[in-house]
Structure formats: structure tokens, C-alpha cells
Amino acid sequence: MLSIRNIVKQYAGHRALDDVSLEVESGKIFGLLGPNGAGKTSLIRIINQITAPDSGEVFFNGEKLNQSHIERIGYLPEERGLYKKMEIGEQMIYLARLKGLTRAEATERLKFWFKRLEMETWWKKKIEELSKGMQQKAQFVATVLHKPDLIILDEPFSGFDPVNAELIKNEILELNKQGATILFSTHRMESVEELCDSIALIHKSHKILDGRVKHIRNSYKNETYLVEYTGEQLTFDGSQPFEILSETTGEDNSNTIKLKLSNTGANDVLQYLLPKTRINMLQEVIPSMNEIFIEKVNLIA
Amino acid sequence: MHKVLLIIQREYITRVRKKAFIVMLLAVPLLLAGMTKLIAYVAKDSDVLSRPQVVKVIDQSHLFEGKLKNAKNIKFIPTDEPIEKAKAGLKDNEDLSILLISKDYAKTPVQFFSKKKPSFTLTGEVENQMNEIASNNTMLANHIDTALLNQAKRNKVSVSALEVTESGTKDADVGTSMGVGIACAILIYMSLFIYGAQVMRGVIEEKTSRIIEVIISSVKPFQLMLGKIIGVGLVGLTQFTAWIVLSIIATKIAGDSPTSGIMGALQTLQNIPFGYILGCFLFYFITGYLLYSALFAAVGSAVDSETETQQFMFPITLPLLFTYILSVTVLFRAPDGQLAVWLSMIPFTAPVAMMVRIPFGGVPNWQLALSMFMMVIGFLFTTYVAARIYRVGILMYGKKASFKELTKWFFYKE
Numbered sequence: 001m002l003s004i005r006n007i008v009k010q011y012a013g014h015r016a017l018d019d020v021s022l023e024v025e026s027g028k029i030f031g032l033l034g035p036n037g038a039g040k041t042s043l044i045r046i047i048n049q050i051t052a053p054d055s056g057e058v059f060f061n062g063e064k065l066n067q068s069h070i071e072r073i074g075y076l077p078e079e080r081g082l083y084k085k086m087e088i089g090e091q092m093i094y095l096a097r098l099k100g101l102t103r104a105e106a107t108e109r110l111k112f113w114f115k116r117l118e119m120e121t122w123w124k125k126k127i128e129e130l131s132k133g134m135q136q137k138a139q140f141v142a143t144v145l146h147k148p149d150l151i152i153l154d155e156p157f158s159g160f161d162p163v164n165a166e167l168i169k170n171e172i173l174e175l176n177k178q179g180a181t182i183l184f185s186t187h188r189m190e191s192v193e194e195l196c197d198s199i200a201l202i203h204k205s206h207k208i209l210d211g212r213v214k215h216i217r218n219s220y221k222n223e224t225y226l227v228e229y230t231g232e233q234l235t236f237d238g239s240q241p242f243e244i245l246s247e248t249t250g251e252d253n254s255n256t257i258k259l260k261l262s263n264t265g266a267n268d269v270l271q272y273l274l275p276k277t278r279i280n281m282l283q284e285v286i287p288s289m290n291e292i293f294i295e296k297v298n299l300i301a
Numbered sequence: 302m303h304k305v306l307l308i309i310q311r312e313y314i315t316r317v318r319k320k321a322f323i324v325m326l327l328a329v330p331l332l333l334a335g336m337t338k339l340i341a342y343v344a345k346d347s348d349v350l351s352r353p354q355v356v357k358v359i360d361q362s363h364l365f366e367g368k369l370k371n372a373k374n375i376k377f378i379p380t381d382e383p384i385e386k387a388k389a390g391l392k393d394n395e396d397l398s399i400l401l402i403s404k405d406y407a408k409t410p411v412q413f414f415s416k417k418k419p420s421f422t423l424t425g426e427v428e429n430q431m432n433e434i435a436s437n438n439t440m441l442a443n444h445i446d447t448a449l450l451n452q453a454k455r456n457k458v459s460v461s462a463l464e465v466t467e468s469g470t471k472d473a474d475v476g477t478s479m480g481v482g483i484a485c486a487i488l489i490y491m492s493l494f495i496y497g498a499q500v501m502r503g504v505i506e507e508k509t510s511r512i513i514e515v516i517i518s519s520v521k522p523f524q525l526m527l528g529k530i531i532g533v534g535l536v537g538l539t540q541f542t543a544w545i546v547l548s549i550i551a552t553k554i555a556g557d558s559p560t561s562g563i564m565g566a567l568q569t570l571q572n573i574p575f576g577y578i579l580g581c582f583l584f585y586f587i588t589g590y591l592l593y594s595a596l597f598a599a600v601g602s603a604v605d606s607e608t609e610t611q612q613f614m615f616p617i618t619l620p621l622l623f624t625y626i627l628s629v630t631v632l633f634r635a636p637d638g639q640l641a642v643w644l645s646m647i648p649f650t651a652p653v654a655m656m657v658r659i660p661f662g663g664v665p666n667w668q669l670a671l672s673m674f675m676m677v678i679g680f681l682f683t684t685y686v687a688a689r690i691y692r693v694g695i696l697m698y699g700k701k702a703s704f705k706e707l708t709k710w711f712f713y714k715e
Contacts, residue, residue: 012709048518050696054714075518079698081511086315097307098519142515 001026001181007056016042018205031196032185039205040185071100074148078155089123099146153184189290223261224285229277312532334551478661485656486628496537497597504601522692588676589652599687602694603702620649628657636661648679
């Protein structure tokens with residue numbers, strides 16, 4: 001869908017993107033991660049042809065990115081806004097027409113979306129009369145009204161209350177199911193694990209990590225396990241076949257140990273512990289994207 | 302191109318629909334009509350004799366008998382009626398009045414009776430005639446030959462201002478030209494300001510409401526800027542056209558009497574080539590507007606709120622303000638002087654300076670052509686510069702822009 005090759009973008013004083021390459025597969029949900037100021041927005045602006053890279057190329061479905069692709073991309077910027085004094089219906093139609101829809105098409109689709117998101121009574125309202133959450137909903141509709149093949153969402157859930165965030169999340173998934181490719185940029189990791197097929201991590205203008213979410217998490221496994229047992233708290237003399245990272249005592253007589261294997265397997269742990277206590281659970285700890293993110297970022301810093 | 306049209310349409314329609322626009326549109330001609338009506342009313346009441354007036358003359362000195370001549374709408378009737386009886390007759394007739402000349406009119410003032418306060422035209426006419434007769438009488442009494450004197454008096458010198466142009470001589474009405482020149486200068490100065498500022502405010506609105514990023518993911522910044530400038534410009538043209546048309550209609554309705562005040566004033570304006578001036582006005586409004594509004598758009602893109610515009614507004618508006626002040630003080634006195642000619646060649650000052658000169662006539666064609674050419678070059682140049690600043694500025698937030706910063710933006714690559 002989108003192939004970004006060796007992009008360099010230089011601003012006066014600093015380099016926003018340095019030799020960044022990415023592949024976004026068609027029909028997938030792609031997460032663009034990175035701390036604030038990493039260069040995410042710069043990259044998104046290049047894809048939207050708002051700015052041009054100093055060097056490097058972007059390909060859209062195999063074609064070099066050009067003006068004709070604008071109508072196939074829907075973009076929800078992080079800093080959102082609409083014309084405050086304009087009626088919402090009129091405004092949505094205007095924005096859709098700028099993306100190449102006719103007035104009739106735009107009106108018809110807008111009616112569909114307004115009905116779907118229960119916004120029908122808003123048509124004649126001015127933006128300034130709507131609440132912030134309502135404005136966000138309207139903006140989301142404006143982003144997808146022209147049925148884009150690629151939907152770029154910059155921090156889509158900021159500013160939504162939990163109910164609307166869930167609503168929008170489901171709409172994004174639904175659009176994805178219908179074939180749209182989603183590229184979304186965020187620094188909120190929970191949503192990444194839940195939604196994204198693949199991610200790329202950008203930090204200080206460099207891409208430092210990319211790939212499928214599952215692969216990345218598995219590759220960051222470091223032989224750490226959680227064991228929960230019931231009974232008296234065990235004491236270890238150092239002869240156990242693992243290293244103890246932390247111990248916690250819970251309610252109703254249960255204890256949890258976080259441990260790291262030392263050249264052994266999980267079975268050895270069980271064999272060692274079974275005679276001593278009653279085991280409730282043994283679980284491998286797969287690092288969350290959040291942990292990987294922080295680890296990676298700190299590593300660079 | 303299609304997208305630029307969409308933007309023009311939005312900019313135009315949202316502005317034209319505003320209540321303030323409609324109010325302004327109607328208020329100005331109504332005000333003008335109201336004033337015309339008022340002037341017409343006042344004029345009718347005092348200056349013009351609308352109905353024939355009859356003046357009964359009781360001449361106790363017998364010096365004026367048969368010498369008062371009837372004038373337009375004034376009829377003099379000599380009578381011997383006693384004054385009290387004549388006065389009684391005034392009560393039922395508004396158009397009747399009595400002129401009472403006592404035996405010794407030099408000592409006892411001449412009296413004029415009427416039911417209503419008489420108009421200046423009437424009393425003025427009576428006064429003039431009586432003075433004439435009285436001085437004639439005095440001359441006769443002193444044996445001065447009045448016929449000779451009258452002949453001598455006929456040597457009246459009148460200066461008529463004639464202007465020599467290529468097509469021959471024509472009347473030069475300096476006062477009217479001056480008035481029209483200054484009016485044009487004020488009008489073009491104000492409209493450049495008002496509509497330029499509207500463009501700037503529009504840009505700031507898009508920037509502060511943050512819709513800008515959504516829009517320029519669909520259109521190029523230059524298209525957006527161009528659409529906005531043209532849209533607002535069309536609003537200005539609409540307003541002018543509506544004002545001219547409505548004002549003509551309104552004054553026609555209000556001032557139906559052809560001799561009333563403003564119509565009289567309008568008649569003196571007819572010596573001026575209106576089509577020519579209007580054409581030039583439109584040209585200088587359009588090009589001047591394009592030139593300045595591009596700069597205003599660049600200023601709007603560089604700031605986060607209207608209060609920050611001050612430092613940029615000043616240098617932009619300085620040439621305009623400077624020419625405007627010169628126009629109403631110096632230029633109209635020497636419309637073909639060196640200063641005026643130079644100012645009308647520089648694109649930044651030309652709209653105001655040239656509009657002062659044009660009503661006087663006599664701007665050589667080559668000067669007009671050169672000035673117009675410079676205007677076109679000028680607005681192309683400012684639009685180019687402004688567009689380069691604009692495309693960077695609209696995406697910059699929270700950074701206090703300086704002129705140094707703007708120069709940097711100008712040299713940014715895409």
C-alpha cells in the first residue's frame with residue numbers, strides 16, 4: 001500500500017527524519033509509534049503531501065506519490081479543528097468536495113454517517129455550538145467520508161470520552177474490515193497492542209524498530225515467568241534453578257514470584273517447586289509494547 | 302482549478318450571508334437616500350419658489366412706482382390700499398405678501414409682510430431691484446448719465462478655466478475634480494485596508510481553529526490562499542456594485558425634483574468622464590487589492606492571533622498610509638507634479654496616488670500604461686513572496702515570528 005524509502009527531512013536547525021524507510025501492507029492496521037517530537041508528524045505530513053522530503057521517495061500502491069493520491073487518503077491530524085462559524089452539514093460537504101466528491105455523493109454519504117453515529121440532529125448546527133467530543137466525532141466523519149483507501153489518524157483517541165473512544169475504535173476496525181488500510185500514530189501503547197498488526201518505532205528522527213506486533217513481542221521475551229502459589233511463603237537458599245526478580249504476598253494466602261530462568265527450562269522450575277508448595281499458575285511474561293517502547297527509547301538515550 | 306473554485310465559493314458565500322454584510326449593503330444607500338431627501342426638503346423650502354408669488358407694493362415715497370419688474374414666479378402689483386386692509390388679506394393667502402415703502406425709505410426701513418416667513422429668493426429679489434432703482438434715482442438726482450454708466454458696468458471680466466488637451470480645449474472644473482480625486486483616494490485606501498484585513502483575519506481563523514491542516518491535505522497552500530483572496534475580493538466588488546446601483550436608485554427616488562440639491566451637485570459631476578474613472582478605479586482596486594491582500598495573508602499565516610499582527614502590519618500599511626496622507630494634503634494641488642507622478646508608478650503607492658490624479662484628467666497614456674503594468678508586476682511579485690511565507694507559516698505554531706524568521710521561511714524548499 002505504502003512504501004516509504006529513505007526519507008530525509010531537514011528543518012532549519014534540526015533533522016526531523018533521517019533515512020526512514022517503512023512498508024505499510026495493504027488492508028492492515030499500522031502503528032507509527034514514538035515519543036513526542038520524534039518525527040511522526042513530519043512523516044505523516046510528507047505522506048499527505050503537505051510537505052516534501054529533502055530526499056527519499058514515497059510510493060502509493062506502487063506508484064510514486066502524486067496529487068491524484070490525495071483523494072484516496074483520509075487524514076485526521078492531531079491538532080484538530082473545523083470552521084467554528086460554519087454549519088456542520090455544509091462544512092462536511094465542503095471538505096468532502098475538496099477531496100473530489102460531488103455535492104450529491106457527499107450529501108448521501110453524510111446522511112449515512114450521521115445516522116450511524118446518531119448525529120442527525122446536528123446538521124444545521126454551527127461547530128461552536130457543539131461539545132468537544134461532538135466536534136471530534138464530526139471530524140472523524142470528515143476524515144472518512146470520501147471512502148479513502150488509506151486512513152491516517154494522528155492520535156485518534158485523544159479528546160474522546162471512553163464511550164466515544166470505543167465507538168470510534170469500532171468504526172476504525174469496521175473500515176479496516178471493509179478493506180481500508182489504517183496508519184495511526186500514537187504514543188499510547190495499550191491501543192497499539194489491541195489494534196495494530198504492525199508497528200514502527202521512531203525516535204529522534206530514526207526508525208529504531210519495526211515489524212509485526214507479535215514478532216516484536218516474542219523477540220523481546222527474556223525468559224521471565226510469573227509463578228503463583230498458595231501456602232506459607234517459601235524461602236530460597238540460592239540453590240534454586242532460577243533468579244528471583246521480585247516477590248509479592250497477596251491476600252488469601254497466595255504469593256507471587258517473578259523469576260528469571262538461569263540456563264534452565266520452565267519445567268525445572270516446576271520440578272523444584274512442586275514438592276514444596278501448591279502451584280496455582282505459571283505464566284511466561286511477554287513484554288508489553290509499552291515496556292519495549294520504554295526500553296528501546298531509554299537504550300538510545 | 303476546480304478546488305480553487307470551491308474555496309472561492311465558500312469564502313464568498315459565508316461572507317455574503319453574514320448579517321453585517323447585508324446591513325452594510327443596505328445601510329449605506331439608505332443613508333445616502335435619507336440625506337438626499339433631507340437636502341431636497343431643505344432646499345425646496347428655502348431656495349426655490351415653487352409657486353407664483355404676488356407682492357402688493359404700497360409705495361408711499363412714489364419713487365419706485367412702475368419700476369419693480371416681474372421676475373420668475375414673482376409678480377409685483379402696485380396698490381393704494383391702506384396697510385391694515387392689505388394685511389387682513391394676507392391671512393387667507395400664503396402666496397401673497399406686501400411690500401411697504403415708507404415716505405423716507407432711507408430712515409424708516411422698508412417692510413415686507415407675509416403669512417409665512419418669506420424665502421430668501423423672494424426677499425433677495427426685492428432687495429436687489431430696490432437697490433438698483435434707488436441708486437439709479439440718486440444718479441439721476443445728481444445728473445449722472447445712467448446710460449453711460451450702464452455701459453461702463455458691462456465690462457465684466459470673468460475667468461473661465463480652460464484646459465488644453467490633445468483633443469482641444471475643454472472646461473476644467475477644478476473644484477469637482479479635486480472632490481472626486483480625494484473621494485477616490487479615500488475610498489480606495491479604505492477598501493484596500495478593509496478587505497486586506499478580512500483576508501488576514503480569515504487566515505488567522507483557519508490557523509487558530511486548526512482546520513488548516515485538514516484543508517491543505519486536500520489542496521495546495523497556494524490554492525487555498527488564492528481562493529481566499531479571490532473570494533474576499535469578489536465580496537468587495539459585490540459590495541461596490543450594490544452600493545453604486547442602490548445609491549443611484551435611492552437618490553433617484555428620494556430626490557425626484559430635478560433641481561434639488563444633490564441632483565444639482567450631480568449635474569456638475571457630469572463634466573467628468575465617469576466611465577473612465579470607474580474603469581481605472583476598478584483596475585486599481587483589483588490590482589491593489591491583490592497586491593496588498595497577499596501580504597496580509599502572509600502576515601496572517603505568520604501569527605497565532607490578531608494581536609500579534611502589529612509589528613508586521615505597520616511596514617505593510619506604511620506606504621499606503623503615507624500616500625493617503627499626501628493625497629489629501631499635497632497631491633491634489635499638484636496632480637501632475639513630480640511627486641505625484643513617481644508615487645503613481647510605484648505599485649505600493651500607485652492605487653491611491655493614481656486615483657487622485659485621474660479625475661483631473663491629463664494623465665498621459667504612457668504613464669497610465671506604465672503604472673498599470675507596474676501594478677500587475679507588483680501583485681505577481683507580492684503574491685509569489687507571500688505564498689512562500691504562507692505555506693510555511695500556516696503550519697507553525699507557538700513560534701514568535703520575526704522578519705528574520707520570515708526570510709528563512711521564504712527560502713525553505715517545499
